[in-house]
Structure formats: C-alpha cells, structure tokens
Amino acid sequence: MQPQVYHSQSIQAWEQRWFSQQNSSYGLMKQVAWTIAQRLIPIFHEQGIQRIAVCCGQGNNAGDGYLTAKYLTQAGFSVDIYAAELGASKDLHLASAEAQQAGLTIYSDFTFVSEYDAYIDALFGIGLNRELNTDWQSIIQKINGRQGLRIAVDIPSGLQANSGQPLPCAVKADYTFTALGLKAGLFTGQGKEFCGKVQVIDVIPADEKLQPIARISPNKISLPQRQAFGHKGSYGHVLIAGGHATMGGAVIMAAEAAFHAGAGKVTCACDAKHHTAILSRAPNIMLRDINALSAADIQALLEHVDAVSFGMGLGRDAWAEQQFKTWFPLIQQSDVEAVLDADALWFLAEFxxxxxxxxxxxxxxxxxxxxxxxSTQEVEADRVQAIHFLQEKYAGQWVLKGAGSLILEDELWICTAGNAGMGTGGMGDVLAGMISSLKAQFHDMIHLHEIVTLHALAGDYLAQRGMRGLQAQDMAQAVYHAVNL
Structure with missing residues (x-):
C-alpha cells in the first residue's frame, strides 16, 4: 500500500484520542525525540558532524527539540540550544528541565555564538496557521543563512502543514522528520523546496478514526508487456485537436508525446499552416485541417479514435470559441477518453x-x-480543497499541475516525482499527449496518477544533465524511456 497523507487536524485529533486512553503526552514527546536522535546519529557520523545547534520555540515542537538535544549529547555530540521563552505547556517545561540536567547550554536568543555543523529546527510544529512576525522571520532567515546541515522536526518552521505555503518564509531543511504521519504540505505547493528528504516517525498505532486525505503516487510504474502479434491497431488511435493559426507548437508536442508513449496511431487536427512543420518533425502523424472539418466530420473522426486531447494551442479569440462550441459537445457525446487542457479549460470556465x-x-x-x-493565490493557499472543488463543480478526473501535482480520481494522489526544470512552456502539452496515449492503450487498466508520475519521471530523466534550460520539445525520448522502464 502506498504511503498515506493526512491533514494536520486529523493528526492532532489522533494524538488526543491516544492521550484519552491514558497514554502519556510527555512519553510520546520523549519517544519522538529519541527516534529522531537515533535516525540522526548515523547521518551525522557519515557526514562528520560534531557540533549541533538546536533551535527551540515556545510550543510542544520545542519540547521535541530539547529532548533530541539531550539524546544527541548522550550520544557524544557537542550540542547547544537556542531557545525562545518557554510557553505554558507542562511537557515543554519538563523537556527543558531534562536538557538542563543533561548539562546543555541554553542561550536565550538566536545569536549563534559559534559555527555549527548542523542546525535542528524545532521552532514551530504543524499547528502554525498565521503569518510569522518579523522577529520570527529574522530567526528563520538566520538559520537559512548558516552553513551546515539543516534538520526540521515535524515540519520546517514557517511552512503551512496542509498547503505547503511559507508564512511568508520557512526553514529550508535537508531532512524533515515528521511525527506520526505525512502531511500534504510536505509534498505539494512549495513544500518540496523546504522539506528535503522526508522520514516519518511513526511511533503510535493508527486507529480506525484516522482517515487519510491522499496517497503518495508510486514512483515505479510497470506497463504490461506487448504481445508478439500486436499491430498498430492494437495500441490505440489518438486524436490531438487544437492548433490555432498562430500557435502550432502545442499540438506538435502533444502528438509526439502520444506516439512516444506508445500509441499505435496519432491524428492531429489543426490549422493547415502547421502541417508542413509537423511532417518535418514526425512524418508518422496523420493530419487534418481543423478549418475544413464539419460537425459530421468531427463526429466521424471521434468514432474512429480511442482518445482525444483537446485545447492545446486553441487560442481564445472568436475562432477558438467557435471551435470549442463545435468540438466540445461532440466530445461529450462520444465514448472516447477525453483530455481537456489549456484553452479548452478556459472555455469550460466560460461555459x-x-x-x-x-x-x-x-x-x-x-x-x-x-x-x-x-484567485490563483486562493488556489495555492489550499490546493487540496481546490482540486476537490473542481471535481465537485465539473465532475471528471483532475490533475492540478505544479510542484507536487495533485491527481483526483476516486481518491486523491500526490506525485512526488518531477523537478523545477519542468517549469517551462509545453510541458503540459506533453502531459496531455501522454494521458490520451496511455488511456487509448490501456483505458481503466492504467490510472491517471500513474500517467502523471510517468510524465514526471520522464522530466527527471531529462534533467539528469541539468534542470536549467530543459525544453519540452526534448521530452519525446525521455517519455520513450519512462514508458519502457
């Protein structure tokens, strides 16, 4: 079973149910801290780390920090604590007292008196939902500005646990040891920028009331082997429709991606101005002039294909609107697998x-x-809620693209593959071509989240030589690699 992802409030409610069964909250704090220390010891030995600064805030997350510092000191490391004034938590006061009894030096501000090999962030936990004041922002920037390994306890301080948005800044961790369960903000939004390598400290058993909000999409996807007697008609016919007179590149990239993902046949319906360019790149693509197609022609085309990708490079002018009003109802009435991307989505919003x-x-x-x-800001403030609203309003299956793409089928999935180099024009066209191709070949035998992950893995393969300057037009061979792993 793939790892499950939870909302922070579900994690907090789970903790409270655990405590209501007469389990000790302080005992859980000690268990989390001890486990973090045990995970860190081999990492520190491997990287030659000796001097460690532990930065503690005012809540229970700080208690984890105090106790982690104690256990690392007992393991032979040189540890100093930098701490804010203690909050009201009894467990926090107990943890601070244990650290002092272990002989640790606790500095009352965050002016580091030395250079350290590692900095452990225990400032804020998963309950943070407000924008940090300038004092806390300054402390986080100090931590980020230091040389050395950075480790976050539970979640990088300043990062919203469910949206992955910084408030407005967050600790940039190399490792995050998240308590009890994975949180969505570690993987989506801007979370990947701040979390580094994520490990779960799973120290109490899940109960029946704990329900995930998502699963992590697997990064190993195996497609069925082709049969020896297969032919081009065995592997699906894909139709790519779009390509305004001034925008031909999108349909070219989608069509090439469809072929490289394994489709047996690909037809591209676009403005005839682009036909020569398409044939010069991929002479195996069949072509139709979108301006010469009547509604009856389009219906006949749809009856002879297995999947259609519609909207890439369609444009938003009067011509494009007329094309949408002609194509979309026919696609809706057909039995084909249908991918809606780019300008088709713009018109869907209009109608x-x-x-x-x-x-x-x-x-x-x-x-x-x-x-x-x-607003876009409202979407990014809660991507999980946004994708659920999209499905509720429009039905269908959805991909909310971006770092940590969200995929909503019967349940929600998070794609953790992919890289920043994929933030370039045309990547969405490649994805649309891949979805139509793989759905044409396998229909319900392949899930949408698996296709999104294959696209991300192709991007990772292409980025092996560097992310800067990565081009969507170069994705074809990377797609071919990903679907043949």
Whole structure:
C-alpha cells in the first residue's frame, strides 16, 4: 500500500484520542525525540558532524527539540540550544528541565555564538496557521543563512502543514522528520523546496478514526508487456485537436508525446499552416485541417479514435470559441477518453458543464482559479480543497499541475516525482499527449496518477544533465524511456 497523507487536524485529533486512553503526552514527546536522535546519529557520523545547534520555540515542537538535544549529547555530540521563552505547556517545561540536567547550554536568543555543523529546527510544529512576525522571520532567515546541515522536526518552521505555503518564509531543511504521519504540505505547493528528504516517525498505532486525505503516487510504474502479434491497431488511435493559426507548437508536442508513449496511431487536427512543420518533425502523424472539418466530420473522426486531447494551442479569440462550441459537445457525446487542457479549460470556465465519464482535465493553478472563479493565490493557499472543488463543480478526473501535482480520481494522489526544470512552456502539452496515449492503450487498466508520475519521471530523466534550460520539445525520448522502464 502506498504511503498515506493526512491533514494536520486529523493528526492532532489522533494524538488526543491516544492521550484519552491514558497514554502519556510527555512519553510520546520523549519517544519522538529519541527516534529522531537515533535516525540522526548515523547521518551525522557519515557526514562528520560534531557540533549541533538546536533551535527551540515556545510550543510542544520545542519540547521535541530539547529532548533530541539531550539524546544527541548522550550520544557524544557537542550540542547547544537556542531557545525562545518557554510557553505554558507542562511537557515543554519538563523537556527543558531534562536538557538542563543533561548539562546543555541554553542561550536565550538566536545569536549563534559559534559555527555549527548542523542546525535542528524545532521552532514551530504543524499547528502554525498565521503569518510569522518579523522577529520570527529574522530567526528563520538566520538559520537559512548558516552553513551546515539543516534538520526540521515535524515540519520546517514557517511552512503551512496542509498547503505547503511559507508564512511568508520557512526553514529550508535537508531532512524533515515528521511525527506520526505525512502531511500534504510536505509534498505539494512549495513544500518540496523546504522539506528535503522526508522520514516519518511513526511511533503510535493508527486507529480506525484516522482517515487519510491522499496517497503518495508510486514512483515505479510497470506497463504490461506487448504481445508478439500486436499491430498498430492494437495500441490505440489518438486524436490531438487544437492548433490555432498562430500557435502550432502545442499540438506538435502533444502528438509526439502520444506516439512516444506508445500509441499505435496519432491524428492531429489543426490549422493547415502547421502541417508542413509537423511532417518535418514526425512524418508518422496523420493530419487534418481543423478549418475544413464539419460537425459530421468531427463526429466521424471521434468514432474512429480511442482518445482525444483537446485545447492545446486553441487560442481564445472568436475562432477558438467557435471551435470549442463545435468540438466540445461532440466530445461529450462520444465514448472516447477525453483530455481537456489549456484553452479548452478556459472555455469550460466560460461555459461550465459537467464532464462526461472518462474525462481528464489538467489545469495549472491559474486555470484552476479561472474554473473556480477565485484567485490563483486562493488556489495555492489550499490546493487540496481546490482540486476537490473542481471535481465537485465539473465532475471528471483532475490533475492540478505544479510542484507536487495533485491527481483526483476516486481518491486523491500526490506525485512526488518531477523537478523545477519542468517549469517551462509545453510541458503540459506533453502531459496531455501522454494521458490520451496511455488511456487509448490501456483505458481503466492504467490510472491517471500513474500517467502523471510517468510524465514526471520522464522530466527527471531529462534533467539528469541539468534542470536549467530543459525544453519540452526534448521530452519525446525521455517519455520513450519512462514508458519502457
């Protein structure tokens, strides 16, 4: 079973149920801290780390820090604590007293008196939901500005646990040891920028009331072997539709991606101005002039394909609107697997309608905002809620693209593959082509989150030589690599 991801409030309620069964909250704090210390000891030995600064705030997360410092001191490391004034928590006061009894030096501010090999962040836990004041922002910037390994206890301080948004800054950790269960903010939004390598400190048993909000999509995907007697008709026919007279590149990249993901046949319906360019790159792509197609022609095309990707490079002018009003109802009435991307989503927002079954919509945050009638900032403030709202409003299956893409099918998945180099024009077109190709080949035998992950793995393969300057037009061979692993 793939790792489960939880909302911070569910984790906190789970803790309270554990305590209500007469389990000790301080005992749990000690258990978490001891486990973190045991995980850190081999890392510190391997990297030659001796001097460690532990930065503690005012809540129970700080208690984890005090106790981790104690256990690391007992293991032979040189540890100093930098701490804010203690809050009201009884457990926090007990942890601070144990650290002092172990002989640790506790500094009352965050002016580091020495250079350290590692900095442990125990300032704030998963309950943080407000923007940090300037004093706390300054402390976080000090930690980020130091040389040395950075380790976050539970979640990097300043990062919202569910959205992955900094408030407005957060500790940039190399390792995050998150208590009890994974939180969505570690993987989506800006979370990947701050969390480094994530490990779970799973020290109490889950109960039946604890329900995940998502699962982590697997990074190893195996497609069925092809049969020896297969032919081009065995592997699906994909139709790529879009390509305004001034925007031909999107349909080219989508069509090439469809072929490289294994489709047996690909037809591209676009403005005839682009046909020569398409044939010069990929002479195996069949072409239709979108301007010459009547509604009857489009319906006939849809009857002879297995999947369609619609909207790439369609544009938003009067011509594009007319194309949408012609194509979209016919796609909705057909039995084909249907991918809606780019400008098709823009028009869907203008003319909202419930999507048919086997529809796959792939907005980025700006497109999601348009579809929901809210701001991009509101989408990013709660990506999990946004994708659920999209499915509730429009039906279908959804990909909310971006770092830590969210995929909502029957349940929510988070893609942890991919890299910052993929933030470039055309990557969404490649994804749309891959979805239509793999759905044309396998239909319900492949899940949407698996296709999104294959796309991300292709991007990671392409980025092996560097992320800066990575181009979507170069993804074709990387897609071929990913689907043949």
């Amino acid at each position: 909202p309608e419930k999507l048919k079954a086997h529809s796959y919509a792939t907005p980025h945050s700006g497109e999601a905002a348009k579809l929901l009638g809210i």
